[in-house]
Amino acid sequence: VLGASLGGPPALRRFFGALSPGLPVCFVLAQHIGGGFVKLLADQLNRCSAVDVMPACSGRLVRHGEVLLVPVGERFAIDDDGRVELLPEKRQRLYRPSVDDVLQAVGRRYGEAAGAIIFSGMGADGARGCVDLAEAGGVVWAQDADSCIISSMPDAARLSGTVSYSGTPEALAQRLAD
16 A cells, blocks of 8 residues: 655655566555546556556456555445455545555455555554554555655654654665565
C-alpha cells in the first residue's frame, strides 16, 4: 500500500521513476485527491513508471506490475480470490480515500506478505492502519521528513512505532528492489 496526501504526486513520480521494472509487487495507492482527478493522476504516473497505473475497479484481479488507485467515494477491499471489491462508503471520512482503511484491508488479506510506504501528506491518516498492518505481520516504511512537502503523515506513521525504514522516494524504491 502506498499512502499519500499533500505532496504525494511529486514523491510518487520520484518513487516510480526510480523503481526497477519487473518486481513481483502489486501496489495499491491511496492518495487523498478529488474524485475527478484519479484518472489524471494515473495518466501522470504512467508517464514515469515501469508499472501500469490504473484506477481500481471491482472484479479486477490484483497482479504484479500494477498500481491500483483507490477511488475516492468507495471503500476498497480484496476478496479471498485476490479480486478488488469496491463497496459503497457509508461513513463520512475527513480523508478520502482513507489510507487507514486500505492498510487494514490489505493487512487482513495478505498479512506478512503485505507492506506499506507512507509518503508526503498532511494529517495522521495511515498511522492507525500502519499499526494494524504491522500487527498482521506486514512491513511499514515511510518517506523521510526532509524530502516531504508536508511530513505529518509519515511522521505520524513513525510515531506509531511501526516504521522500520525511512528514506527519500528514490531510496525507498532502491530498498524495495533490494
